[in-house]
Amino acid sequence: MAELANNSKTTGKKERRSIRNRPMPKVDLTAMVDLAFLLITFFMLTTSLSTPNKLDVAMPDRDKGLSTPINISEDRTLNLLLGGNNELTYYLGASESPKTAPQRVAYGKLGLGELLIQMKNKIKMSSNGQDIIVLIKPSDIAVTRNVVDVLDAVQRASIKRFMVTKINELEKKML
Numbered sequence: 001m002a003e004l005a006n007n008s009k010t011t012g013k014k015e016r017r018s019i020r021n022r023p024m025p026k027v028d029l030t031a032m033v034d035l036a037f038l039l040i041t042f043f044m045l046t047t048s049l050s051t052p053n054k055l056d057v058a059m060p061d062r063d064k065g066l067s068t069p070i071n072i073s074e075d076r077t078l079n080l081l082l083g084g085n086n087e088l089t090y091y092l093g094a095s096e097s098p099k100t101a102p103q104r105v106a107y108g109k110l111g112l113g114e115l116l117i118q119m120k121n122k123i124k125m126s127s128n129g130q131d132i133i134v135l136i137k138p139s140d141i142a143v144t145r146n147v148v149d150v151l152d153a154v155q156r157a158s159i160k161r162f163m164v165t166k167i168n169e170l171e172k173k174m175l
Contacts, residue, residue, distance in 0.1 A: 074099065076123050077133045078116075080150060081167060083175040084141035088112060088150070092119075095170045102174040107149050116157035134162040137171060 074093045081089040086107060093099035105111045116134070123132045134154055138147050147164070154162050 072133055073127070073130070076127050076130055077135060078119050078123075079135045079137060079171070081171050081175055082136070082138040082142040082146050082150065084139070084143075086143070086146060087175065088146070089175055090115065091174070095168055095174075107146065112150065112153045113156060116153055116159060120157060120159060131161055132159055134159055136162060136164045137167040138164070139167050139172060139175060 074097075077093060079091050079093075079095070079098075081091075081102070083089065087104060088107060088111075089102045089104050091098040091100050091102045105115050120132045124130070136147065136150050136154070151162075151164075
C-alpha cells in the first residue's frame with residue numbers, strides 16, 4: 001500500500017512548494033515479495049527437467065569361450081568408414097573382396113539417411129527378407145560427433161543390426 005505523509009500546516013495561505021520540500025511517498029513491498037516467492041516456488045515444483053537422450057548399445061560379454069569369430073553374410077553387410085574432415089566412405093561386403101567399390105557420401109539426413117534406407121530396402125529384397133548389417137568403423141582421425149551422427153542415422157533408418165568396430169589396414173587405404 002502506498003503511504004503519503006503530509007505534515008504541512010494549513011493556514012489558508014497558498015504556499016509555493018518546491019520539489020525539495022515535497023515528501024517522498026513510501027511504498028510497502030511486502031505483498032510483492034510474497035507473490036514473487038510464491039511464483040518461484042510454484043515454477044520450481046511444477047517444471048520437469050529435461051532428461052538426456054541415450055542410445056542403448058548391447059555389448060558382448062567378455063567370455064573366454066567366445067574366442068571364435070562370428071560369421072556374417074557379406075551380401076548383407078554395409079561398412080561405413082569414418083575418416084577425418086567429415087568424410088564418410090561406404091562399401092558392401094568384406095574388406096578383402098568388396099561387393100561394391102568404396103564411395104563417399106555426405107553426412108546428414110539427405111546423404112547418409114537416404115543411403116541407409118536405400119541399402120536396407122535393396123538388401124531386404126535381394127536376400128529373401130533378411131535385415132541389413134551395418135558395421136561402423138571410425139578411423140583414428142574421426143570426430144566423435146560424426147560417430148554420433150552415424151548412430152543417429154542408423155536409428156532413424158530403424159536398422160536393428162549394427163556394430164561399432166575397429167578399422168583395418170585395407171580400409172584405412174580406402175579412405
